[in-house]
Amino acid sequence: MADLARPASQPYSEGVPLGHSIAAHRIHGWCYLCADHTLAEEVLAWQVWAYELLPQMLERDRD
Numbered sequence: 001m002a003d004l005a006r007p008a009s010q011p012y013s014e015g016v017p018l019g020h021s022i023a024a025h026r027i028h029g030w031c032y033l034c035a036d037h038t039l040a041e042e043v044l045a046w047q048v049w050a051y052e053l054l055p056q057m058l059e060r061d062r063d
């Protein structure tokens with residue numbers, strides 16, 4: 001997983017190859033356009049990411 005503790009002065013797109021998903025690189029550190037990854041893998045990675053966030057979202061809604 002990507003390091004989310006980047007300096008604020010460093011844009012998310014830094015280091016992301018042109019045409020690749022900035023969001024996917026920010027969250028997963030790669031996207032389906034990167035070598036050795038497929039679109040199905042990226043979709044699954046997003047599903048796992050969302051599933052892991054679900055308890056936090058439900059907890060926040062309770063407040």
Ligand SMILES: [Zn+2]
Nearest residue numbers: 020030031034
């Ligand atoms: Zn990529």
